[in-house]
Amino acid sequence: MRLLAAALLLLMSFGAEAAAPCADCTLPAGTYHAVAPPGWDGRSKLRLLLFLHGYMMEGGDIIGDGGIRGPAGKANYLLLAPDGMLRSWVHTGSPSQVRDDVAFLRAVVADVKSRWPIDPRNVVAAGFSQGGSMVWELACHAPADFTAFLPFSGGFWEPLPTACAAPVDLRHVHGREDKTVPLAGRKLLGPYRQGDIFKGFDIWAATDRCQAAPVTLAQSDGLECRTWTGCAGGHRLQLCLRSAGHTFFTSDIASGLRWAAVR
Numbered sequence: 403m404r405l406l407a408a409a410l411l412l413l414m415s416f417g418a419e420a421a422a423p424c425a426d427c428t429l430p431a432g433t434y435h436a437v438a439p440p441g442w443d444g445r446s447k448l449r450l451l452l453f454l455h456g457y458m459m460e461g462g463d464i465i466g467d468g469g470i471r472g473p474a475g476k477a478n479y480l481l482l483a484p485d486g487m488l489r490s491w492v493h494t495g496s497p498s499q500v501r502d503d504v505a506f507l508r509a510v511v512a513d514v515k516s517r518w519p520i521d522p523r524n525v526v527a528a529g530f531s532q533g534g535s536m537v538w539e540l541a542c543h544a545p546a547d548f549t550a551f552l553p554f555s556g557g558f559w560e561p562l563p564t565a566c567a568a569p570v571d572l573r574h575v576h577g578r579e580d581k582t583v584p585l586a587g588r589k590l591l592g593p594y595r596q597g598d599i600f601k602g603f604d605i606w607a608a609t610d611r612c613q614a615a616p617v618t619l620a621q622s623d624g625l626e627c628r629t630w631t632g633c634a635g636g637h638r639l640q641l642c643l644r645s646a647g648h649t650f651f652t653s654d655i656a657s658g659l660r661w662a663a664v665r
Contacts, residue, residue: 423517431506434484435461436514439475449524451479451659452511452548454491454533456556461485469652477659479526480518484510491532493539495559497594503536504543511547526662528552530650531583534574535559538602542566542609550662554650555583558597562605569610569637573661574599575625575654577646585643603641606630610637623653 427434438448451474453464461483464470474481484507490498507527514520527548529537534556541551542563550571557574576585576599587598607616613632620626621642630639640661642654 427513427517429506429509429513431501431509432485432487433461434482434510434514435465436483436518437465437471437481438518439478439480445519447519447521448480449478449663450482450511450514450518450520450526452482452484452507452525452527452529454507454527454529454536455483455486455489456529456531456533457491458489459486459533460489470655473652473656473659477656477663479524479659480514480520482510482514486533486536491536491539493532493536493559494563495561495594495597496532496535497590497592504539507536507540508544508547522549524549524663526550526552526659528554528655528658529556530554531556531648534583535596541570541572541606545570552655552658552662554654555580555648557583557599557602558605560587560595560597562597562601566605566609569634570606571638571662572606573638573640573642573658574603575642575644575650575658577649578643579646580648582648599641603639606639607633610634610639612639616641621657623651623657625654625657 455464464483487501492498492501492503525548527537527540534553537551537553538557545568554575585599587596589595610633612630616628616630618628624644625642627640627642
């Protein structure tokens with residue numbers, strides 16, 4: 403009996419070590435980085451913010467960005483930043499096809515939930531530029547893994563989907579003068595083309611089965627937001643534009659997290 407008890411304790415210790423929180427984690431398909439909010443007690447439930455980097459960046463750039471890390475920490479989010487393979491993401495229409503990134507990111511979220519005490523009511527996917535495009539891909543093909551989506555300056559690439567899996571809560575922020583990812587989309591080298599953001603929102607409105615026409619209101623932070631209401635299951639859509647190029651602001655992160663947490 404003593405030997406059996408010792409063996410069970412040994413197995414439990416291995417399991418606890420395998421599920422311990424980590425700052426730089428490795429999965430079979432790739433790596434990710436995680437940082438808890440300042441002052442976290444090591445036990446309390448955390449919200450989860452998955453933030454996907456732009457093209458030719460990596461997860462460490464997100465973790466080191468105070469404009470992202472600050473608002474995430476203040477709102478009690480564990481900031482999660484995976485690394486794209488070859489500093490890119492694999493979504494529909496992407497030139498890179500080296501990995502199934504929907505499957506990879508779902509595995510990352512599952513691994514984080516096994517290591518950290520995550521509040522399942524607040525699991526948010528955000529991203530900038532090509533990372534924003536990957537957020538649209540997740541919203542379309544893995545909506546059940548997240549409670550809200552906050553893409554910045556990146557949407558569907560062509561071919562646009564004819565339909566997505568289920569209604570979602572999605573708030574998109576984009577600069578009107580963005581020439582890297584124009585609102586109307588653009589042709590890139592070869593067969594690749596960024597999609598039209600407005601056509602993308604037609605797909606989201608159809609997916610969410612929104613009954614009313616969107617209402618546009620100016621916000622105090624310089625955004626002008628088009629909001630869809632009367633959507634299936636109380637889901638929400640919002641397209642926010644500002645006078646800017648290919649960028650986002652710390653205030654956009656903070657207001658987006660407030661929007662995502664509204665229930």
